Amino acid sequence: MTTQPDTIYESRRIRWESRTSLPLTVASLIYLVAYAWPILDPSVRDRPVFDIVIGAAWALFLVDYVARLYLSRRRAAFMRGNIVDLGAVVLPMLRPLRLLRLVTVLAVLNRHAGSSLRGRVAVYVVGSSILVLFVASLAMLDAERGADGATITSFGDALWWALTTVTTVGYGDHFPVTPQGRLIAAGLMVAGIALIGVVTASFASWLIERVAEVEEEASAATQRDMQALTAEVAELRALLIARESQGPPS
Amino acid sequence: MTTQPDTIYESRRIRWESRTSLPLTVASLIYLVAYAWPILDPSVRDRPVFDIVIGAAWALFLVDYVARLYLSRRRAAFMRGNIVDLGAVVLPMLRPLRLLRLVTVLAVLNRHAGSSLRGRVAVYVVGSSILVLFVASLAMLDAERGADGATITSFGDALWWALTTVTTVGYGDHFPVTPQGRLIAAGLMVAGIALIGVVTASFASWLIERVAEVEEEASAATQRDMQALTAEVAELRALLIARESQGPPS
Amino acid sequence: MTTQPDTIYESRRIRWESRTSLPLTVASLIYLVAYAWPILDPSVRDRPVFDIVIGAAWALFLVDYVARLYLSRRRAAFMRGNIVDLGAVVLPMLRPLRLLRLVTVLAVLNRHAGSSLRGRVAVYVVGSSILVLFVASLAMLDAERGADGATITSFGDALWWALTTVTTVGYGDHFPVTPQGRLIAAGLMVAGIALIGVVTASFASWLIERVAEVEEEASAATQRDMQALTAEVAELRALLIARESQGPPS
Amino acid sequence: MTTQPDTIYESRRIRWESRTSLPLTVASLIYLVAYAWPILDPSVRDRPVFDIVIGAAWALFLVDYVARLYLSRRRAAFMRGNIVDLGAVVLPMLRPLRLLRLVTVLAVLNRHAGSSLRGRVAVYVVGSSILVLFVASLAMLDAERGADGATITSFGDALWWALTTVTTVGYGDHFPVTPQGRLIAAGLMVAGIALIGVVTASFASWLIERVAEVEEEASAATQRDMQALTAEVAELRALLIARESQGPPS
Known part of the structure; x- marks a missing residue:
């Protein structure tokens, strides 16, 4: 009664989001490895494989964002409500934010x-x-x-x-x-x-x-008082009905 | 029931405040620019225009404070309740506090x-x-x-x-x-x-x-129990009235 | 119902405390001046007047503590409940704590x-x-x-x-x-x-x-539902009594 | 009604835990002394007595952990629920955590x-x-x-x-x-x-x-309204029963 749903989600976008949840989580994990490895071990920094993996994961995130925007009924509201996603996709500076998608892994943990x-x-x-x-x-x-x-x-x-x-x-x-x-x-x-x-x-x-x-x-x-009272009133009613069924008093 | 209005606002002052809200917000924004510019770019510090704008905005704030004080029924209470405003107007050291008036811009944002x-x-x-x-x-x-x-x-x-x-x-x-x-x-x-x-x-x-x-x-x-009970009692009453309307039992 | 009084105060001690409240507050203010002055102005540090005032105020606090302890019915509970007061009186290291008695000034402010x-x-x-x-x-x-x-x-x-x-x-x-x-x-x-x-x-x-x-x-x-129901039941009862007073149905 | 027990404790383990509570607390206190002394006074660091006491206390903690695990019905749940205990027993690095067992002393204090x-x-x-x-x-x-x-x-x-x-x-x-x-x-x-x-x-x-x-x-x-209403209904019922016992209206 006191909780208002902040957003009305639409069915098409929800279906898309539930279907892409697992592949995007896997893509995020691969992205995490490709992001973390050259930072932790600078000697591999110049290998092109990391840039390729990061680019591919970014392309996936971009496609996902565009698809969700396309499937939304109220697009302006969607863009306002997913401003962090937009920033993470568009601004190279906010790249680490893409990893926050892994928070969805916690939803799976929570089922248990x-x-x-x-x-x-x-x-x-x-x-x-x-x-x-x-x-x-x-x-x-x-x-x-x-x-x-x-x-x-x-x-x-x-x-x-x-x-x-x-x-x-x-x-x-x-x-x-x-x-x-x-x-x-x-x-x-x-x-x-x-x-x-x-x-x-x-x-x-x-x-x-x-x-x-x-x-x-x-x-x-x-x-408990309430229930006792209800029982009492019901009994009272039964009593009246019983008298009634004896026929009108002669 | 549990909320007590901290202050009784008076109608004349409220009308003044609602009418001056927009011009004073604009004056605050101009004041903000005139205040920030010479700080961010010290090379323009000596230009008199900033001092003139700041002085004019300050005069506006002073007129507004005096008007609100004049329009208040309980002036001592007004001065106590607006001690920050008084300080911002009177003490040059507290000049930056004048900018806090821009918080009223948030009230406009909040309408949306x-x-x-x-x-x-x-x-x-x-x-x-x-x-x-x-x-x-x-x-x-x-x-x-x-x-x-x-x-x-x-x-x-x-x-x-x-x-x-x-x-x-x-x-x-x-x-x-x-x-x-x-x-x-x-x-x-x-x-x-x-x-x-x-x-x-x-x-x-x-x-x-x-x-x-x-x-x-x-x-x-x-x-729900309550409503069920009310319905039951109403039915009981209808039953009694129905018997009554059959005439006194003969 | 949900609040339990943490301590049962006794009448004799309460009377003592309410009577000594003002003199002890004044003594605390004098103590504050005698404590603060030589710290803020080290040149007067060696003047004996400050030590005399501090000693006199301390004697007052000690007399007050002993009197309150004597007037308490449950002395062990009093000592446990006023451990800060005891420390402030006995340990020279905790002297500044004596000034916390000035918090009682706030109780006066609160009346307004x-x-x-x-x-x-x-x-x-x-x-x-x-x-x-x-x-x-x-x-x-x-x-x-x-x-x-x-x-x-x-x-x-x-x-x-x-x-x-x-x-x-x-x-x-x-x-x-x-x-x-x-x-x-x-x-x-x-x-x-x-x-x-x-x-x-x-x-x-x-x-x-x-x-x-x-x-x-x-x-x-x-x-409101409750009151409506009560009114309905009362009416029902009046109806029955009215029928009753018509005499037993013949 | 709104509180769910987080764990279902089993009777055999509870009995073990209540019986070993005092000896383990004493062992923890001895462990604390043997742990703290050579740290506070490095000159005694090389004496073997501290290592012996620490080793003995550790053996006790290990026995206690194994016994509690053995006495649990749901062992996987026990291990998950006591992960800190396991770490404190198994990892030498987490040795200080063994002292947290002394928190149980607070339970005794709390009785008073x-x-x-x-x-x-x-x-x-x-x-x-x-x-x-x-x-x-x-x-x-x-x-x-x-x-x-x-x-x-x-x-x-x-x-x-x-x-x-x-x-x-x-x-x-x-x-x-x-x-x-x-x-x-x-x-x-x-x-x-x-x-x-x-x-x-x-x-x-x-x-x-x-x-x-x-x-x-x-x-x-x-x-209070509720109780007044209940009393009223009860009176109403008594009134009806009294009429009933007068025999059927003739």
């Missing part, structure tokens, strides 16, 4: 995680935190490695930096110095605020629920 | 953002975060640029500093050293705490609502 | 702040944040000023450090190096966590309440 | 802490924060002391570092440089996020409850 809402939120929080930390570390290492005065020059440093940033600790022993690195950091800081928000909200929801149980018991008592 | 409360909160959070980051960066750059030992000497640095501060990450690679810069930073830190608070609260509200849905369903069941 | 719970929480949060920042800055300056490698050597630095700490930003441009300074910092960090918690909780409470209003309206509808 | 849920949460938060800070400081000192460029070289530094990290302040005056130290820091940062979450949630729960009291009163009024 039982049905409690907080349990599913926990799977999403832990899963996407690890994914975001990994992708941000890769992108940061790629952006910073060659810069003057860079303090992030190995994957270990990048992962450590990402961790101190997403938790908002921010020691300042490692930090980005290039504009692109700072853009990645901005994204990670926003993710950190959201992470703190979700963790806090989960605890708050759990605690408020436990505290509310006493009140619920009182409410359950009201419900 | 649908009616969900959390949606409107999100527009305000994102919109005012961007505005506050931009204004704080400008003011910080203006305050710090010439100082001894300053670490914030370009707009890029100032924006990066503002971002690490509002998210409470605080690497410490850039930080203010002048009293005025520290005052700006203090405002931004308080904004950061508020930002974390609002984001967390939004997640908590969403999560608690979802969890509460099960209970709502139970409550809806009670309501 | 209207009756909304969140409004009163806001007065406490803002008031005690300012007090804690001021006291922690004084204590920190006192602890650090003479230390080797100290980075906090002026009141401005101390206040700036306190602000970056309580908001958990923590640039690291100023930080304590002495054990006593680190103890003060620990207290301030814990206060910072609490501050974020209270601010977030206030936003969450506000947002959840607004979202709950729709549900409340539904609940009010149920209540 | 009254019955309010928030009170018990507070005991857990304060108790486990102190334990985690102490254990993380020890482990960090052990990991960092000998490293090149280490900034954490005394227990005081380690404790101070742990405090600035768990509160997410992160000055950056001390930070880990070894991979093992960074792993410990990662755990502590996650604990910090959880700590902020729990503190915030407690305040939120308290505030929301207070605000909800007005609504509860309205709800209590509904309940």
